[in-house]
Every structure is written in C-alpha cells, then in structure tokens.
Amino acid sequence: MSNHPGKLYVVATPIGNLADISFRAVETLKQVGLIAAEDTRHVKLLLNHYGISNKIMSFHQHNEEKVAAYLLEKLRSGLSIALVSDAGTPLLSDPGLPLVQKIKDAGLDVVPIPGACALIAALSAAGLPVTQFSFEGFLPRTSSARKAFFTERLGAATTWVFYESSHRILAALQDMATVLPPDRQVVIARELTKLHETIVKTPLANALELVTQDENMRKGEFVVIVDGATKVRKEDDALSPEQLNILLVLMRKCSTKTAVELAVEITGARKKLLYQAALDLEKAGRE
Structure with a gap:
C-alpha cells in the first residue's frame, strides 16, 4: 500500500x-x-x-x-x-x-x-454566438415535456445547446417547431469527426423539412444548437406601476397638462401614453 x-x-x-x-x-x-x-x-x-x-x-x-x-x-x-x-x-x-x-x-x-467534446466541437463550427451559451444535456423523452422545455427557453437571449439521439431527433424538431418561430436559426451537427459528419445551419422550418425528407439526417448522434431570441426594440405600450404612481402624485398638485409634461421628464415614458393615462385617471375620479 x-x-x-x-x-x-x-x-x-x-x-x-x-x-x-x-x-x-x-x-x-x-x-x-x-x-x-x-x-x-x-x-x-x-x-x-x-x-x-x-x-x-x-x-x-x-x-x-x-x-x-x-x-x-x-x-x-x-x-x-x-x-x-x-x-x-x-x-x-x-x-x-x-x-x-x-x-x-x-x-x-x-x-x-x-x-x-461534441458540445465544444459543434459550437466552434456553428456560426452562432458562443460568448455565452447554455448546455441543456439530453431532452426529456416525452412530447409534452419537450414542449414545456422549449417554451421555457423561447425568450432566452443566448445560444443554447442540447444532445439528441437518432430515434428522437425528428420528434424533437417537430415539438420545437410548435413553440419556436420558423425563422429561428438552428444548427444540426451529426456524426461529428466521423465519415458522415454533417453540420447544417438553417432556419428551424428548413431544418425540420430536411430531417423529415432525408433519412440520413435521422442517423447518428446529434448536437442541436439554437440561436438566442432576437431582442426587438419597441416602444412600451403600457406604463409601469411606478410611472402611473408618479403621474397620479403630480396630478394632485398640478393641472393635467403640467402633470403630464413633468411625468414625461421624470419617467421618460411617452407623452401619448401618459396623457391617455391622465384622462383615464380623471375619468375614474369622476365616477
């Protein structure tokens, strides 16, 4: 010893x-x-x-x-x-x-x-952002659990990756297509480093079609990489509770016009939204 x-x-x-x-x-x-x-x-x-x-x-x-x-x-x-x-x-x-x-x-x-490592090999050749990513391992085995899994990650902003087997890859993509938008970019990497290595980057709808129509794309071990959700910059269509409270306090001290103008400066919210909210508050106060 x-x-x-x-x-x-x-x-x-x-x-x-x-x-x-x-x-x-x-x-x-x-x-x-x-x-x-x-x-x-x-x-x-x-x-x-x-x-x-x-x-x-x-x-x-x-x-x-x-x-x-x-x-x-x-x-x-x-x-x-x-x-x-x-x-x-x-x-x-x-x-x-x-x-x-x-x-x-x-x-x-x-x-x-x-x-x-299949995960790292696939990411290195994917052509998707890899500064931040999440590895999810193998997917759940049932369709309902997979759909719940995809729903949880629908809005994820970073790239995410999972492993899948040959006998579930088609079902996994079908479930994904019911949750994620058809134009979401995905990478299907199969048989990495082997004779029939395939790495395809394409929108989800095309990926599903490819795997459905090509029997070879349902063979081997798979790494699937999904692009993060695109953050669309748009104006808010509702005021936060804090913004509404500031408007209400100002309306107690000022005219509606002045309260709205001050609320725009303080909160940064759109004037149109604040003005409509002020009218609604006035109406509610009269009822």
Whole structure:
C-alpha cells in the first residue's frame, strides 16, 4: 500500500475519429493502475488501437454509486485511476459525477486530461454566438415535456445547446417547431469527426423539412444548437406601476397638462401614453 493516495484522471477520448486523442491522454491511460470505463467493450477498441493493455472495469449509470465507493478506496490505497466515457469528455451527459464528488469531498486529487467534446466541437463550427451559451444535456423523452422545455427557453437571449439521439431527433424538431418561430436559426451537427459528419445551419422550418425528407439526417448522434431570441426594440405600450404612481402624485398638485409634461421628464415614458393615462385617471375620479 502506498503512503500517498492515487489520483483520478478524467480523460477525454475521441468522439469518432480515433486520431482525436492527445499524447497526454494516451500516456495517462498507459500509466494508471485501472481504467474505469462506461462501456468496456467500446473502450477496448480505443485501447487496442494505441497498444494499451491496462486493466479495465465497468463504470456506468446503473452501478456508479456502488463502484464509486470501491474506486475511492483504491485511490486511498495509492492506486491511480483513469475515468473514461464512451466518447468525449466524461460527466458531460455521461456517468462520473458521484465519483468525482466523493473524491473531491475526500480531499483527493481529480486531474482533467482535456480533449474531444461534441458540445465544444459543434459550437466552434456553428456560426452562432458562443460568448455565452447554455448546455441543456439530453431532452426529456416525452412530447409534452419537450414542449414545456422549449417554451421555457423561447425568450432566452443566448445560444443554447442540447444532445439528441437518432430515434428522437425528428420528434424533437417537430415539438420545437410548435413553440419556436420558423425563422429561428438552428444548427444540426451529426456524426461529428466521423465519415458522415454533417453540420447544417438553417432556419428551424428548413431544418425540420430536411430531417423529415432525408433519412440520413435521422442517423447518428446529434448536437442541436439554437440561436438566442432576437431582442426587438419597441416602444412600451403600457406604463409601469411606478410611472402611473408618479403621474397620479403630480396630478394632485398640478393641472393635467403640467402633470403630464413633468411625468414625461421624470419617467421618460411617452407623452401619448401618459396623457391617455391622465384622462383615464380623471375619468375614474369622476365616477
């Protein structure tokens, strides 16, 4: 048993093209004492490609709570461990959070080994604003829940992104089209880094038509990126309670004309709106 605890290395692996792995990731996978993998069969293909013969154990969403405790004890005994998912960066819509939480809470080291990530790859080639964005993971499975999801994000001003699978992409776009305007820009990125990689930027209505008509556009793993809602600058068509209160106070001290003119200067509201409100207040006072 080592006097020093081991480290957990969170290792990003390729999302399709096996060449998209860093030298550091390969060396880390060779040197750790154990590799915790979401799908051992899938990861073995990558390890065999790079001549890595390290011990692998299964670590997925159905056993991660139990296995996390075991891995923590291994780390405490001095064993270093690499955590990998089927593809891309672990924890991004993949297992691993309970393990990382336990290790951080125990005061042990978690070391990121950065690399491929479908989310970032898609954003970099999308042609939509990426200074601010929100990642929503996978969509809900039912139509009603998806529509509620889209309704909540209808007015979001920043770009937002979600993952979707081949057997739900069409239904997801159909639900989106019932909530979002047809001209909202979306990017559909599928099979990133693979032979049939496709990245399409188009209005929502065109995206739905494309996926409906082209069977190939319903195959693979998807990243969907949605442009933020456009902020349309328009004059307010109603006064705020605060503006109305200021107008009312002024009307108690001044003529209607003077009260309206002063309210325009104080609140910045349109004169027409304030004048109509003043007439309504006068009428209400007479009734």
